[in-house]
Amino acid sequence: xxxxxxxxxxxxxxxxxxxxxxxxxxxxxxxxxxxxxxxxxxxxxxxxxxxxxxxxxxxxxxxxxxxxxxxxxxxxxxxxxxxxxxxxxxxxxxxxxxxxxxxxxxxxxxxxxxxxxxxxxxxxxxxxxxxxxxxxxxxxxxxxxxxxxxxxxxxxxxxxxxxxxxxxxxxxxxxxxxxxxxxxxxxxxxxxxxxxxxxxxxxxxxxxxxxxxxxxxxxxxxxxxxxxxxxxxxxxxxx
Amino acid sequence: xxxxxxxxxxxxxxxxxxxxxxxxxxxxxxxxxxxxxxxxxxxxxxxxxxxxxxxxxxxxxxxxxxxxxxxxxxxxxxxxxxxxxxxxxxxxxxxxxxxxxxxxxxxxxxxxxxxxxxxxxxxxxxxxxxxxxxxxxxxxxxxxxxxxxxxxxxxxxxxxxxxxxxxxxxxxxxxxxxxxxxxxxxxxxxxxxxxxxxxxxxxxxxxxxxxxxxxxxxxxxxxxxxxxxxxxxxxxxxxx
Ligand SMILES: Nc1ncnc2c1ncn2[C@@H]1O[C@H](COP(=O)(O)OP(=O)(O)OP(=O)(O)O)[C@@H](O)[C@H]1O
Ligand SMILES: [Mg+2]
Numbered sequence: 001x002x003x004x005x006x007x008x009x010x011x012x013x014x015x016x017x018x019x020x021x022x023x024x025x026x027x028x029x030x031x032x033x034x035x036x037x038x039x040x041x042x043x044x045x046x047x048x049x050x051x052x053x054x055x056x057x058x059x060x061x062x063x064x065x066x067x068x069x070x071x072x073x074x075x076x077x078x079x080x081x082x083x084x085x086x087x088x089x090x091x092x093x094x095x096x097x098x099x100x101x102x103x104x105x106x107x108x109x110x111x112x113x114x115x116x117x118x119x120x121x122x123x124x125x126x127x128x129x130x131x132x133x134x135x136x137x138x139x140x141x142x143x144x145x146x147x148x149x150x151x152x153x154x155x156x157x158x159x160x161x162x163x164x165x166x167x168x169x170x171x172x173x174x175x176x177x178x179x180x181x182x183x184x185x186x187x188x189x190x191x192x193x194x195x196x197x198x199x200x201x202x203x204x205x206x207x208x209x210x211x212x213x214x215x216x217x218x219x220x221x222x223x224x225x226x227x228x229x230x231x232x233x234x235x236x237x238x239x
Numbered sequence: 240x241x242x243x244x245x246x247x248x249x250x251x252x253x254x255x256x257x258x259x260x261x262x263x264x265x266x267x268x269x270x271x272x273x274x275x276x277x278x279x280x281x282x283x284x285x286x287x288x289x290x291x292x293x294x295x296x297x298x299x300x301x302x303x304x305x306x307x308x309x310x311x312x313x314x315x316x317x318x319x320x321x322x323x324x325x326x327x328x329x330x331x332x333x334x335x336x337x338x339x340x341x342x343x344x345x346x347x348x349x350x351x352x353x354x355x356x357x358x359x360x361x362x363x364x365x366x367x368x369x370x371x372x373x374x375x376x377x378x379x380x381x382x383x384x385x386x387x388x389x390x391x392x393x394x395x396x397x398x399x400x401x402x403x404x405x406x407x408x409x410x411x412x413x414x415x416x417x418x419x420x421x422x423x424x425x426x427x428x429x430x431x432x433x434x435x436x437x438x439x440x441x442x443x444x445x446x447x448x449x450x451x452x453x454x455x456x457x458x459x460x461x462x463x464x465x466x467x468x469x470x471x472x473x474x475x476x477x478x479x
Contacts (some may be wrong), residue, residue: 032313104292128298137324137326139322139324140326140328142289142322142326143320143322143326143327143328143385144328144340145289145312145315146287146289146314146318146319146320146389147316147319147339147340147344147345147388147389147392148312148313148315148316148317148340148392149312149340149344149346150312151342153343153344157339157343158328158339161330162329162330165330
């Protein structure tokens with residue numbers, strides 16, 4: 001530390017609880033690794049479930065939003081506006097303490113977490129889906145219909161395959177956001193990655209070790225996800 | 240074959256077709272001309288219900304297509320349409336573009352559909368492009384594929400909406416050639432075009448539209464050389 005002078009407040013921040021980066025305890029991380037791994041598996045599982053359910057619901061809600069009848073489309077519009085216009089954390093609390101107990105009689109963190117992630121991402125995915133479909137030139141639908149295809153056939157064979165390609169980049173973004181937001185679910189005691197990082201922090205009074213480890217794991221997960229998505233995008237582009 | 244009676248079409252308050260009455264016989268080639276915005280495209284699109292009809296009747300081979308009982312998909316399968324912007328499916332090869340509807344709509348076996356598609360490609364002079372994607376074709380080639388795609392449904396009528404207007408001048412000829420061939424084979428055709436040479440040579444009858452009406456109709460010779468209406472005269476003096 002002989003070449004840098006730090007201001008008192010910065011020094012305080014870095015050395016709070018006498019914790020110095022140079023005392024970084026890799027051995028504690030190694031000890032805790034099984035918990036981090038378990039937490040990571042939870043994070044992956046919750047995120048995958050959220051992506052899957054969110055995509056299915058998002059497609060349905062997107063279709064609902066595109067209904068020509070304004071009255072029928074209204075609930076979908078309202079849903080999408082609500083979930084995009086309120087914080088995910090608030091949605092999580094509402095679902096955890098309100099919705100799930102109302103349905104199951106008692107709450108369940110895991111169900112609430114997956115449910116909240118799915119409902120939240122569905123709103124964004126509905127918008128992505130609608131934008132993707134509406135970005136396809138009107139002439140494509142007209143050509144398909146003029147060849148005798150009904151609306152469903154035209155959608156299935158002509159519009160959706162083209163729209164899907166355009167939807168992959170924004171969908172990928174949404175999946176990454178979802179993966180990161182899943183960390184908030186630790187706050188309702190679901191034993192995912194951040195839950196264990198917090199437990200680590202509480203047990204050893206260490207800050208850098210658990211949270212940096214968690215950050216690195218999230219980073220690896222999001223990098224892997226974007227790598228897979230860009231592979232998919234390239235494959236579809238050449239098809 | 241096609242009978243149009245008192246056809247009206249409005250977009251909101253804008254009445255685009257005001258009172259269209261016309262009968263088109265089997266094997267007839269009818270050319271529609273008129274100034275921009277006169278309703279030519281709208282008229283054509285009413286013939287296969289790409290536009291909903293506001294009032295009046297259109298019947299094709301005695302079937303009233305404005306009747307709610309009519310299966311419009313079945314009618315459309317028998318009425319081919321070629322667009323100014325080609326509207327080929329960019330995610331499918333030329334062959335797949337042509338085969339898609341016969342397989343999915345007419346439930347024709349894939350092998351049979353492929354055979355038909357290849358022979359149609361040969362007919363429009365593009366058999367070597369079977370596996371190309373539309374993006375790699377020139378405008379004239381795209382339009383010829385679009386014609387082959389429509390023909391693959393074995394339509395009884397072909398509608399053309401300015402099929403050569405989006406093409407570079409040197410490619411207009413190849414597309415008109417295919418259309419002439421079709422006319423010679425006895426296809427019933429309704430063609431919106433600015434190609435007066437084509438209208439004269441191939442058309443059995445020319446309709447001049449203006450302001451939502453068919454202002455004048457006649458055999459090409461008469462209409463071009465001896466127009467009766469002032470508006471027809473004014474239009475022709477601008478384009479000829
Ligand atoms: N989908 C639509 N919604 C509203 N107005 C429309 C629509 N389609 C066409 N119109 C209007 O109808 C009128 C006739 O259009 P149409 O395309 O039939 O003319 P056209 O004779 O084919 O002209 P052009 O030679 O430019 O192709 C125009 O004033 C146009 O603005
Ligand atoms: Mg037009």
